[in-house]
Amino acid sequence: MILYEKNGHSYEITEPPFKIGGEATLHAVTGHPEWVAKCYKPEKCTRERENKVTVMSKLQVTRYFKDSVVFPLVPLYQDDNCHTFAGYLMERVRNITELQEIYFGDDLNQKQKTIIAMNLCVMTNLVHSAGQVIGDYNPKNIALDKATGMGKLIDTDSFHITVKSNKNGSVRTFPCKVGVEALIAPELRKKLSDQHADLETVQGGSFTKETDLYALGFHIFALLMGGATPYRNCVDMAALGDSKNVSSVNIDQFEAAKKGDFLFAKQVFGKKLPEDVPDFNILSPVLQELFKRCFIDGAKKPECRPQASEYYSALSTYYTKLKKCSCGQEHYLWEGYHKPCEWCRIQQFYQNKIGTPV
Numbered sequence: 001m002i003l004y005e006k007n008g009h010s011y012e013i014t015e016p017p018f019k020i021g022g023e024a025t026l027h028a029v030t031g032h033p034e035w036v037a038k039c040y041k042p043e044k045c046t047r048e049r050e051n052k053v054t055v056m057s058k059l060q061v062t063r064y065f066k067d068s069v070v071f072p073l074v075p076l077y078q079d080d081n082c083h084t085f086a087g088y089l090m091e092r093v094r095n096i097t098e099l100q101e102i103y104f105g106d107d108l109n110q111k112q113k114t115i116i117a118m119n120l121c122v123m124t125n126l127v128h129s130a131g132q133v134i135g136d137y138n139p140k141n142i143a144l145d146k147a148t149g150m151g152k153l154i155d156t157d158s159f160h161i162t163v164k165s166n167k168n169g170s171v172r173t174f175p176c177k178v179g180v181e182a183l184i185a186p187e188l189r190k191k192l193s194d195q196h197a198d199l200e201t202v203q204g205g206s207f208t209k210e211t212d213l214y215a216l217g218f219h220i221f222a223l224l225m226g227g228a229t230p231y232r233n234c235v236d237m238a239a240l241g242d243s244k245n246v247s248s249v250n251i252d253q254f255e256a257a258k259k260g261d262f263l264f265a266k267q268v269f270g271k272k273l274p275e276d277v278p279d280f281n282i283l284s285p286v287l288q289e290l291f292k293r294c295f296i297d298g299a300k301k302p303e304c305r306p307q308a309s310e311y312y313s314a315l316s317t318y319y320t321k322l323k324k325c326s327c328g329q330e331h332y333l334w335e336g337y338h339k340p341c342e343w344c345r346i347q348q349f350y351q352n353k354i355g356t357p358v
Helices: 047-058 063-068 099-104 110-129 186-195 209-224 237-243 253-259 285-300 308-320 342-355
Strands: 002-004 010-012 024-028 035-040 074-077 085-091 142-144 151-153 161-164 171-174 322-324 332-334
Touching (some): 047 085, 099 110, 110 209, 209 285
Antiparallel strands (some): 161 171
16 A cells, blocks of 8 residues: 655555554554554544544644654645545554553562653653653553663644644644543542533543642653552442442542542542552652642643653652662662662562462
């Protein structure tokens, strides 16, 4: 298959695709191992999408941005007259591990996960410094090299893009219309609920830098806390006493996010943290405060959420203060934590659970 760009260049795209997604397929480009062609399914080749890809390919960004964010390089067309939009050319990313796999994996230690968290801060800051918003900060859209901890943001055609016209100063937005439910910030979730809308039909704007910072905090927290999410909770039967009225306790994590019920740093009657989550105090006091701002204060005032640069600074210091557990395994804890190793405790918890007869 031959695809064309508007300056007359053509590219041979290999068939079949090496990856098939819900909206598009990915193809190798003959003679260009450094590139990939993303080809949309016919029903997804809209004029709006063509315009968005075109705008993104022309945005003036820094070399550092290009190193971390895989933007469209050029739009591609099915015909040499460039009338029928097909997709776009982009950098090929190799050695990909999805972020979510790293949350729960035990092949990387706390130091390595901290480096990954720091790189997430860098990527987020680059996007925001360019005046753009990630929007769908999906862990599947973060490609990481486990060997180095370096990462790239991929599938960026879903970004929430805003551009200003040089001619008349008018602003045009190409909204992000997709999102992972668990990573949608409380204020946006409330707006969707109030309007009985989804991300395609919501009025008055959707994603912002503050919603990105919510997702960034979520990712960093999950990385440092063994995959635990900020609003994990379960019923505290002891607190309920004789009534045992379990139905009176709402443990829905989305509702907890709206209320800022961050149980790692806040007491809520009838709720407690599950046994398999680490003690919040394994983190430095500075990181703890940042997470409180993100998940408690930020639930009501999104502007309270920490910036990527604040997380980066706290993570840098935390990294230097990590000390290895005496157990002989790759277990690292903040040097100010003087209790027995939490990673050993959780490891033993799961071993006991697996060994318990059903």
